[in-house]
Amino acid sequence: MNTAQIRFATLWRREVNRFMKIKKQTIGAPLLETFLYISVFGAALGSRIDKLHGIDYVVFVIPGLIMMSFSINSFANNSSSILQQKFQGAIQDQLSSPASPLELLLAFSLGGFVRGLLVAMLTFIAASLLVDLPVDHVLVLIPALFLVGFFFAQLGVLIGVRAEQFDDVAFAQTFILQPLIFLGGVFYSATLLPEPFQTLTHFNPIFYMINLVRYGFVGFTEVSVALSLLALTAATAALFLVNLRLFGRGYRLRA
């Protein structure tokens, strides 16, 4: 490996090492939480609901839960990691190294992405043991999950960089992200909602992400797959460019 590769690998390894050192909190807790959702909404409530659009309710719900695990963990990892390092001052060690803004941004982003991917994969494996979970459109599923993970990893970086106290991160996650995810159709189909909530759901960007992932697994969607993929790609690219600009300027990182 050359110098730049060693540098990037170390920056990324530090991010992965951080969440692996507290894996009960960063891997175990989200897995348990998802398992509880599957148990309560799938097994208990699902036995009353029967089928949604011809799909077993528990199978309908699981793609949304996988997407939710991926997104929340990607986001939470990066926002916490950056804020903690800013708080401790430890981020100065990376900032005073020869690493470029692009290297720093990618390393921070990939830390959260890997954690999200790990939790999502474990959720998928656990769910597959409990129910017969199909993968109907793998060529949609893989780019959709990749984009969802990377989008929320970027969002986590953005919030972590902007945040000045832990409250700022908690606010973004609890009062913005989680309501959008829950109201984006993880547990239900938008067609079941009365107006104006059905129309309002279409203004929630996460609704499109959930539908993409659901389409990848069970072949059902309430939105255009091509359009959703395109919009998600554009949104992820835009967020990445915003973050790159912030890192280049040293926004709230360098005095």
Add this chain to the structure above:
Amino acid sequence: MHRLRGVKALAVDKLEKRYPTGVEALRGVSLEIKPGELFGLLGPNGAGKSTLIHCTTGLAQPTGGEIQVFGHDAIANYADARQAVGLAPQEPNLDWFLTVAETLDYHAGYFGMPKRERRERTKELLETFSLTEKADERTRTLSGGMKRRLILARAMMHRPRLLILDEPTAGVDVELRLELWHYMQRINQEGTTILLTTHYLEEAEQLCDRIAFINEGRIVGEGTSAQLSARYGVGNLEDAYLALVGRKELSRSHIEVEAEPVS
């Protein structure tokens, strides 16, 4: 930029730093440190010492002027400039999640050092700074003195040519302070250029080849300890410093020593 011809370890020219709050921390600072020098930067709190260091290491972005580290522009060619610098900051900015050994290993990795070399260098510096027994302990469990040692070891990990020590002996016991003095002198004799900021004037007098006084964002005096004393018309560096900050009345020469009672 005529002042920066000829490679200096650090060449700062008309450096300015104005924070978004409007505070002018640096107002046209110029100074040069020759390769191999042990250079002291003295000044009261808030004078601009740390800001100058942060601008040199990329932790702050200058709003005017120029900095070169061994001929590399610290802005335009920041990667080469930062590669040449090791920073031991004033505040212990250690990562609580990492062990002592990991702290050193990651730092060297950020500077592109290969794995085998990192392992050997980590072992060497753990021994040098009496940290071998603490290698696998998390940094948050270390005492203040141990943290100070680790910060210095971390700054040395990638073998910087310019070592910047921002008040390295603040709050440490006498034994560790003297250990650090010996270490600074040794690595300086081995060729590492050192920029030292300190509030301990005897430390600067004892260790530094040359000293600069910085006050209100400006370099107001530069030279050897004797030259600075002569400039302010006083007998020692401490009185020169007190003259600089306008507190001559605090000079030790004004303290009356009570006669020992004769039994």
